Amino acid sequence: MSARILQGSAFRDAIYAELRGEIDALRAAGITPGLAAVLVGENPASKIYVRNKIAACEQLGIFSAPFAPPASTTTDELLSLVAELNRRDDIDGILVQLPLPPQVDSKRVLESVSPEKDVDGFHPVSLGRLVSGRAGLVACTPAGCMEILRRSGIRAEGANAVVLGRSDIVGKPMALLLMHANATVTICHSKTRNLPEIVERADIVVAAMGRPWMVQPEWIGAGATVIDVGTNQITDAAEAERLFARYPERLEAFKKKGSALVGDVHPGAAEVAGALTPVPGGVGLLTIAMLMSNTVKAARLRRGRAAGTPAAAGVARS
Ligand code: GUN
Numbered sequence: 001m002s003a004r005i006l007q008g009s010a011f012r013d014a015i016y017a018e019l020r021g022e023i024d025a026l027r028a029a030g031i032t033p034g035l036a037a038v039l040v041g042e043n044p045a046s047k048i049y050v051r052n053k054i055a056a057c058e059q060l061g062i063f064s065a066p067f068a069p070p071a072s073t074t075t076d077e078l079l080s081l082v083a084e085l086n087r088r089d090d091i092d093g094i095l096v097q098l099p100l101p102p103q104v105d106s107k108r109v110l111e112s113v114s115p116e117k118d119v120d121g122f123h124p125v126s127l128g129r130l131v132s133g134r135a136g137l138v139a140c141t142p143a144g145c146m147e148i149l150r151r152s153g154i155r156a157e158g159a160n161a162v163v164l165g166r167s168d169i170v171g172k173p174m175a176l177l178l179m180h181a182n183a184t185v186t187i188c189h190s191k192t193r194n195l196p197e198i199v200e201r202a203d204i205v206v207a208a209m210g211r212p213w214m215v216q217p218e219w220i221g222a223g224a225t226v227i228d229v230g231t232n233q234i235t236d237a238a239e240a241e242r243l244f245a246r247y248p249e250r251l252e253a254f255k256k257k258g259s260a261l262v263g264d265v266h267p268g269a270a271e272v273a274g275a276l277t278p279v280p281g282g283v284g285l286l287t288i289a290m291l292m293s294n295t296v297k298a299a300r301l302r303r304g305r306a307a308g309t310p311a312a313a314g315v316a317r318s
Pocket of ligand 1: 095096097098099120140141287
């Protein structure tokens with residue numbers, strides 16, 4: 001058997017088509033959704049992520065305001081910048097790209113973002129709303145995983161779902177979303193015993209530990225859905241030789257480029273799973289799509305009421 005490959009591009013395109021309609025309606029009411037993107041320092045991966053997020057804004061007609069403070073920026077300087085962005089009426093969403101440099105108190109900075117503009121869903125108020133099942137802005141990657149399941153017709157209700165990883169950004173919100181969708185959820189982490197046995201019982205596996213190809217094909221139950229959140233950048237030649245020993249094309253591509261992006265799930269899982277998201281080209285595309293969706297939603301909720309857009313009529317999507 002070979003798994004159905006859940007390509008992120010198809011879901012992203014469908015979400016963008018829906019967002020275009022919402023953005024047109026907002027613009028007709030004089031509102032252009034706006035996203036501020038704060039990129040501190042020179043982290044190469046962060047630069048690529050932020051560039052892709054700004055490109056998505058441009059594609060959709062969302063106003064974007066990039067800010068690039070130097071790596072030496074202090075917590076106070078970032079707090080001032082966020083305070084200014086909180087005040088600006090043309091900014092609906094504030095994205096502070098992580099990781100921040102070590103001298104910065106990341107938690108304080110994230111907590112200073114107005115919850116109304118918390119399009120990353122990282123603020124404790126957003127997390128609290130999610131815990132208690134209230135409407136709010138949900139972290140983009142887990143929200144994207146739920147969109148993949150929903151749009152693929154894969155039912156979470158009653159399913160045994162196993163989440164690998166317990167980060168604040170992915171694992172924890174993912175487990176909550178699956179629980180709210182009536183799945184029976186198990187959260188695994190680095191201290192979990194008998195990991196393969198737990199994964200084997202899962203109907204839905206969400207792998208988000210950040211360990212290249214750690215989830216082995218033998219761990220996957222026949223026909224399970226596997227959502228691979230891993231975005232591991234391989235730059236070490238010895239690691240590439242080891243990982244790609246049986247994948248000569250991938251090894252060649254690595255040698256040409258000097259790096260390779262791999263997920264947390266070994267690609268051999270495609271022979272066992274019922275459905276599988278690829279890396280690259282899977283969940284990552286949805287993360288950006290959900291950031292766009294959260295920005296439009298934040299604009300509608302914060303500014304739409306006054307302008308008489310659908311939010312005013314009480315039909316806002318949660
Ligand atoms: N760093 C890695 N992933 C993310 C994300 O989704 N949002 C932000 N702000 N930073 C990140």
